[in-house]
Amino acid sequence: MSTLLRVDSSPLKGDASFSRQLTAEFVQHWQASHPGGRIITRDLVATTLPPVSAEWIGAAYSPAASRTQPQQEILAISDELIAELEAADEYVFGVAMHNFSIPSVLKLWIDQVVRVGKTFSYENGVIAGRLRDKKATFLVASGGVYEPGTPAAGMNFVEPYLRPVFGTIGARDTSFINAGGTAQVRFGVNRDTILQPALQSIRTQLQQAQVA
Numbered sequence: 655m656s657t658l659l660r661v662d663s664s665p666l667k668g669d670a671s672f673s674r675q676l677t678a679e680f681v682q683h684w685q686a687s688h689p690g691g692r693i694i695t696r697d698l699v700a701t702t703l704p705p706v707s708a709e710w711i712g713a714a715y716s717p718a719a720s721r722t723q724p725q726q727e728i729l730a731i732s733d734e735l736i737a738e739l740e741a742a743d744e745y746v747f748g749v750a751m752h753n754f755s756i757p758s759v760l761k762l763w764i765d766q767v768v769r770v771g772k773t774f775s776y777e778n779g780v781i782a783g784r785l786r787d788k789k790a791t792f793l794v795a796s797g798g799v800y801e802p803g804t805p806a807a808g809m810n811f812v813e814p815y816l817r818p819v820f821g822t823i824g825a826r827d828t829s830f831i832n833a834g835g836t837a838q839v840r841f842g843v844n845r846d847t848i849l850q851p852a853l854q855s856i857r858t859q860l861q862q863a864q865v866a
């Protein structure tokens with residue numbers, strides 16, 4: 655039985671958020687192609703994620719067997735989030751572009767899950783990710799358009815940032831589906847028209863995965 659981890663990061667709720675609408679569609683199609691599959695849902699806006707502190711670093715870099723009770727407590731949310739990554743075979747992320755990059759809650763999540771001895775280790779001085787054979791799909795909604803060849807293409811820091819982060823933890827099979835131009839709704843463009851190419855890409859990707 656396959657397991658999909660769905661992670662949302664937009665502060666907007668429900669259909670007000672383009673990226674949440676895309677993750678919902680992805681889950682719906684994934685369920686249709688994975689009967690009996692399990693979904694783990696993690697809404698980062700509904701999760702309290704503390705920033706990394708000196709205490710957190712001290713706990714993460716202490717051997718597990720010698721961690722004090724407060725150190726174990728400080729790592730509890732990190733352990734919980736990593737357990738979700740380990741339990742799932744596949745991940746889908748809804749990403750709202752904020753200031754050319756990812757929402758701050760997604761950065762807080764990354765800082766909790768990229769953890770030495772848990773999701774990566776050093777082998778002969780080289781980083782080795784431990785979450786191998788996991789596939790990650792990122793559904794990115796942005797007000798502007800950043801497709802290759804457009805004037806703003808070089809200002810999209812979402813993909814160049816997320817690829818090496820997930821590479822670090824071993825999830826090298828990543829794909830990005832962009833829903834650019836969501837700001838056009840303010841000028842009367844139909845929401846479904848904006849989302850159509852991304853929705854089609856989601857359907858195509860899941861169909862291809864089924865055939866493979």
Ligand SMILES: Cc1cc2nc3c(=O)[nH]c(=O)nc-3n(C[C@H](O)[C@H](O)[C@H](O)COP(=O)(O)O)c2cc1C
Binds near residue numbers: 671751755797836
């Ligand atoms: C705080 C904030 C920062 C944003 N920064 C950018 C940006 O740098 N570039 C861009 O194209 N759109 C930007 N936008 C627009 C969002 O990317 C757009 O509304 C997108 O649909 C967000 O995804 P969501 O609908 O799932 O929340 C920003 C929106 C907010 C609220």
